Amino acid sequence: MVLRRLILAAACLAQPVAVVPAGAIEPPGAAAMVQDAIEGYIRPAYASFASTAGVLGGAVDALCREPSPTHLGMARSAFGAIVDAWSRVELVRFGPVMDDNRLERILYWPDRRSTGLKQVQAILADRDAGAVVPESLAGKSVAVQGLGALEFVLFGTGSDDLATAAGFRCAYGAAISANLGSIAARLDTAWSTGEAAAGLWAAPGPDNPLYRDGGEALGELLDTMIHGLELVRDVRIDGFMGDAASGDKPKQALFWRSEETIAALRGNLASIAGLLEASDMTASLPEDRRWIVGSARFELANADRALSGLEGLPIGDILADPDRRARLDYARLVTTSLSDVIGRQLSGEFGLTVGFSSLDGD
């Protein structure tokens, strides 16, 4: 779903090369909204991701040096923190995170045929020396170098042994943490210095190869929210939750081993709320249309409230409890109404329409 400007142009196809320039009017405040979203939300969110990656690296190193239940608990808790930090920025699926397969190197998911799991288990079984050196790990399959692999190391079968004996498994976890740390640091730098795609987003213009005007830049911001809601609904929740309880597949849930499924969903929804706040879209709307942003905020708060209290519970238990399952189902429903509020009503106020034919890969 790509948002686009309404452009007035006409020419005869049979004629030789002739491009009719776009005649669109800039949505007022477009560039400022994007700038504010970057400074007020995206940069701090990547900075937080980088700092939690640093904490995680320290915690896993400590566990490897001195295995103990306490250090294992601290490493697992640091894993929860980085999941939370990542969830709050992962819906930004463009810019520097698209370089070098970083998105998939941070989180390869869904792993429907357990390809990654098998590779991780093979590394552990074979004690693959290349997997404990961050630089060589970075060259391996994306599925063995990110959060999914680390979750198995810290929470999967055999992980309790880390409390008493570090060994290869811990060294592999340390390498994954260091690898995540270096990716996170690169992202933090790219956004804070405005390099490449990150910088281009903030400076739309006719010569900009990605954003030819403020409308396209603002469209990227709204797309992030619209695609994000779709991802939360279609990929994350629908991936494990059936229409009825009989269709539930709890082991298809992201982070079911670490019981971070709900926390990740809340982080995702919080990022949409955060982008809305930071970009201050209300200020760019006429007074009698500002309720649209208020409506989006209200819905996001409702979803968050429904999910609060479910964090840290095994996803299978949540699904098995009709009341808890209903709360998750409600959050899923809210993402649909939010798609309409943001994708149609709010976008429409800025003169942007949701593209129909250009959805991914058709």
Added chain:
Amino acid sequence: MRSGRAISVVDRRVFLKAAGAAFLAGLAPDAAAAMLAADAVFATAYVDREGSYGIALLSEEGHLVHTQPLPDRGHDVAFDPLTGRAVAFARRPGTFAVVFDRTGMTAPSTIAAAPGRHFFGHGVFSPDGRLLYATENDIDAAAGLIGVYDATAGFARIGEFQTHGMDPHELLLMPDGRTLAVANGGIETHPDFGRAKLNLSTMKPSLVFLDRHTGSLVESHELAPALHQLSIRHMDLDARGRVWFGCQYEGPALDRPSLVGRVQPGSGIALLDMPDDVLAGLRNYVGSVAANPAAGTVAVSSPQGNRLAVIDTETGMLVGDLVLTEVCGLAADRDGYFATTGEGRIVPASGEDATLPGYVWDNHILRIG
């Protein structure tokens, strides 16, 4: 002109006046008049402003002649000129295809995807109209398939064969009537996870030629390894039987790989150099490819870039370039192209533009008479 078998204008009029009487009788008088007056008819999937899906038949002048409802979003249409039957395929990962009779002789019917399979949105008839081939997904194995349906027996599914790749999208029947060209887009998806792309780091698109009689692989063409994220998705045939294809790039947005290429059985695959500004205007996404063999051109559209480019098939040079909001549907028309957009706009090759604001046109349009 996707199969090079579109019936001529004269044939079509004779056809409509004779065998098509029942079809015309079923239309409102003004629609029947429009159909008879039309020099050509085009079929395209749509969603209307109430959110209902269907297939629309449009006259060359952009008049709406008829609509065929669909249970969900459609994608492309296959057409058999011998029987006048058309098949609209569900958009990926849909599991239905609707057969409708252009002549109105029989009621519409639905083909359900086989268990564990879904459609990718494209299909093609055999030259004798007896068999229908559809691109499909073996969901568990994430393997591309061609499903084979017997059009003489209620479109019963009578077989399947491998596409030797993942995510087969558009397919064409080659001029020999026996070889199928299939674009393996290379992107893994699974219905449990919507349309999420599951393998962007390891995708491996290809363009393959298959023998439709034996199901065997004749040739497989891949781009250079550095272009493994360039998904080959749409194709058409030029006057010399060469396959022109359009791609969608899944790598970093600042990369500018070529998006259009050409391949011919027995020789290699090659990407076309395009002017930087035109390539940039396609936004790494070609949504539709249509050739006009009579005019010696091929057109590619990008709804993401609001751009349509026309290329001379002999010189490879750009001969037309148009900015058109959300343009995607393309079909050869006279010496140019009939184009449709996501804003309900219809741009014929000659004559006036039309817009049916109640409709949003989907990716593809096919001439069916």
